[in-house]
Amino acid sequence: MPKPEVDPTVSLELSVDRSSPVPLYFQLSQQLEAAIEHGALTPGSLLGNEIELAARLGLSRPTVRQAIQSLVDKGLLVRRRGVGTQVVHSQVKRPLELSSLYDDLEAAGQRPATKVLVNTVVAATAEVAAALNVAEGSDVHRVERLRLAHGEPMAYLCNFIPPGLLDLDTEQLEATGLYRMMRSAGITLHSARQTIGARAATAAEAERLAEPEGAPLLTMQRVTFDDTGRAVEYGTHTYRPSRYSFEFQLLVRP
Amino acid sequence: MPKPEVDPTVSLELSVDRSSPVPLYFQLSQQLEAAIEHGALTPGSLLGNEIELAARLGLSRPTVRQAIQSLVDKGLLVRRRGVGTQVVHSQVKRPLELSSLYDDLEAAGQRPATKVLVNTVVAATAEVAAALNVAEGSDVHRVERLRLAHGEPMAYLCNFIPPGLLDLDTEQLEATGLYRMMRSAGITLHSARQTIGARAATAAEAERLAEPEGAPLLTMQRVTFDDTGRAVEYGTHTYRPSRYSFEFQLLVRP
DNA sequence: GTAGTTCGATTGTCCGGACATATGCATTGA
DNA sequence: TCAATGCATATGTCCGGACAATCGAACTAC
Numbered sequence: 020m021p022k023p024e025v026d027p028t029v030s031l032e033l034s035v036d037r038s039s040p041v042p043l044y045f046q047l048s049q050q051l052e053a054a055i056e057h058g059a060l061t062p063g064s065l066l067g068n069e070i071e072l073a074a075r076l077g078l079s080r081p082t083v084r085q086a087i088q089s090l091v092d093k094g095l096l097v098r099r100r101g102v103g104t105q106v107v108h109s110q111v112k113r114p115l116e117l118s119s120l121y122d123d124l125e126a127a128g129q130r131p132a133t134k135v136l137v138n139t140v141v142a143a144t145a146e147v148a149a150a151l152n153v154a155e156g157s158d159v160h161r162v163e164r165l166r167l168a169h170g171e172p173m174a175y176l177c178n179f180i181p182p183g184l185l186d187l188d189t190e191q192l193e194a195t196g197l198y199r200m201m202r203s204a205g206i207t208l209h210s211a212r213q214t215i216g217a218r219a220a221t222a223a224e225a226e227r228l229a230e231p232e233g234a235p236l237l238t239m240q241r242v243t244f245d246d247t248g249r250a251v252e253y254g255t256h257t258y259r260p261s262r263y264s265f266e267f268q269l270l271v272r273p
Numbered sequence: 274m275p276k277p278e279v280d281p282t283v284s285l286e287l288s289v290d291r292s293s294p295v296p297l298y299f300q301l302s303q304q305l306e307a308a309i310e311h312g313a314l315t316p317g318s319l320l321g322n323e324i325e326l327a328a329r330l331g332l333s334r335p336t337v338r339q340a341i342q343s344l345v346d347k348g349l350l351v352r353r354r355g356v357g358t359q360v361v362h363s364q365v366k367r368p369l370e371l372s373s374l375y376d377d378l379e380a381a382g383q384r385p386a387t388k389v390l391v392n393t394v395v396a397a398t399a400e401v402a403a404a405l406n407v408a409e410g411s412d413v414h415r416v417e418r419l420r421l422a423h424g425e426p427m428a429y430l431c432n433f434i435p436p437g438l439l440d441l442d443t444e445q446l447e448a449t450g451l452y453r454m455m456r457s458a459g460i461t462l463h464s465a466r467q468t469i470g471a472r473a474a475t476a477a478e479a480e481r482l483a484e485p486e487g488a489p490l491l492t493m494q495r496v497t498f499d500d501t502g503r504a505v506e507y508g509t510h511t512y513r514p515s516r517y518s519f520e521f522q523l524l525v526r527p
Numbered sequence: 528g529t530a531g532t533t534c535g536a537t538t539g540t541c542c543g544g545a546c547a548t549a550t551g552c553a554t555t556g557a
Numbered sequence: 558t559c560a561a562t563g564c565a566t567a568t569g570t571c572c573g574g575a576c577a578a579t580c581g582a583a584c585t586a587c
Contacts, residue, residue: 042541043540079542080544081542081543085541098568099567100567100569101550101568103566107500209524209525210525212520212521212522213521214518214519215469217489217490217518219488234473235489248317248362264468265468266468268464268465268467269466271464298571322536322538332571335572336572339571352537352538354578354580355581356580357538528587529586531584531586532586534582535580535582541576541577542573543572544571545571545572546569546571547570548567551564551567552563552565553562553565556559556561557561
């Protein structure tokens with residue numbers, strides 16, 4: 020009688036394509052992630068040890084380790100020395116990416132609509148100049164947008180973008196998100212500094228979001244940097260707290 | 274005439290101690306991080322190539338790469354194939370850690386005071402039971418705290434903790450943070466699911482935080498998991514937006 | 528002068544091995 | 558019965574090398 024199977028990866032049909040330009044470790048990590056997502060690898064189950072897994076796939080141990088490590092960084096796996104690697108019990112969804120509101124809503128299954136209120140060039144105020152690291156009074160793009168879901172306003176977004184980075188087409192702004200436009204313009208987003216707070220709505224804000232004056236609003240300010248360190252966007256956003264809140268997963272850095 | 278120095282790491286006195294139990298790659302990454310923090314490595318400057326750096330330190334290239342990679346993951350360095358590795362221009366501070374409010378305030382130089390309002394055991398409501406994954410009606414700890422800065426209330430924290438995990442000493446709760454107590458109790462924090470929103474203060478909330486009724490409040494709910502997937506804490510917090518906002522740095526995952 | 532090409536430099540990927548170290552379990556001993 | 562010991566196991570760290578892919582700049586050809 021065969022001994023009971025303890026390594027769930029053996030029945031997983033893992034395989035790598037050496038002729039593909041996709042790195043081997045990436046192929047493996049994708050397959051493992053899909054297996055976790057799909058439920059083939061259940062939470063708490065132990066992966067077989069790295070050496071055997073490498074031998075089975077015809078890979079070296081460093082390559083297998085690199086694949087596993089990327090999933091550990093994502094919070095999907097936990098390694099324990101002397102024990103093994105196991106799938107985390109808790110359901111990890113998104114470890115807080117730098118996503119736009121557009122992407123957020125789209126991921127939530129909603130079909131966000133965007134109305135561009137303003138798309139012009141203005142002189143940078145002291146606040147904007149400091150955030151974008153440009154001279155006060157110099158030209159910057161100013162974009163004001165209203166995000167709607169189910170016909171109701173959800174958020175008012177005001178963004179400032181340095182000149183020359185991007186072709187800010189109004190139609191494109193309404194069809195997709197600002198971040199997506201930046202990425203397709205060849206800008207490599209790197210990091211962002213955010214501040215989330217709350218305050219009472221002013222008369223103008225209340226009007227825009229169809230809320231009573233003085234109603235609580237959720238606010239977010241963000242400066243986004245590309246990988247050369249340039250500030251590529253400064254945004255001041257207000258959200259209707261009854262329609263939107265920030266939800267995300269945090270990972271503890273070991 | 275000697276050619277101008279282009280590799281800032283040569284004048285950095287990098288060295289590793291092979292007799293130390295601290296991993297070599299970690300020693301190196303710490304020294305590099307300190308040099309960046311200290312200003313010895315200025316933003317935008319290129320690190321020397323990995324091969325030469327490895328040779329200079331008497332390390333292998335994989336070890337040097339591991340050190341550099343950890344700083345890339347922290348957002349301090351950027352690698353460019355064919356070009357080199359350089360220090361990011363933008364000032365990265367904290368890539369959003371799973372920190373407690375206590376730690377947040379302490380890092381900001383403030384000396385937070387804590388007043389424990391309630392420290393008792395209650396029956397889990399449906400909401401708490403769902404968050405902590407325990408049976409409805411079973412015993413859980415309930416801790417209510419008020420955080421003060423400069424004598425003024427800043428936040429009201431209500432936490433639920435499963436029984437048996439922790440010795441919830443009231444004095445210790447006032448002297449340090451809940452997360453610190455968990456860590457020293459041998460609990461390995463892994464991830465947390467958070468929701469940040471806003472709403473108008475109820476009469477009771479307004480009373481606690483010395484705000485008028487209906488004033489906007491910043492709210493945060495959090496479920497924290499340890500590395501075995503257990504929920505170890507569920508918290509519902511309200512903050513005075515005039516005194517506190519969430520500030521953090523986000524990194525784009527490549 | 529400009530566009531295309533070549534080439535050096537640097538990181539990206541991958542291999543195969545070696546030893547260290549922590550964990551859990553079985554064995555041994557008091 | 559219970560605690561200390563030893564052992565198998567798995568990950569953690571580190572090495573030295575090899576080739577591929579990409580970038581930027583110098584060079585060449587038109």
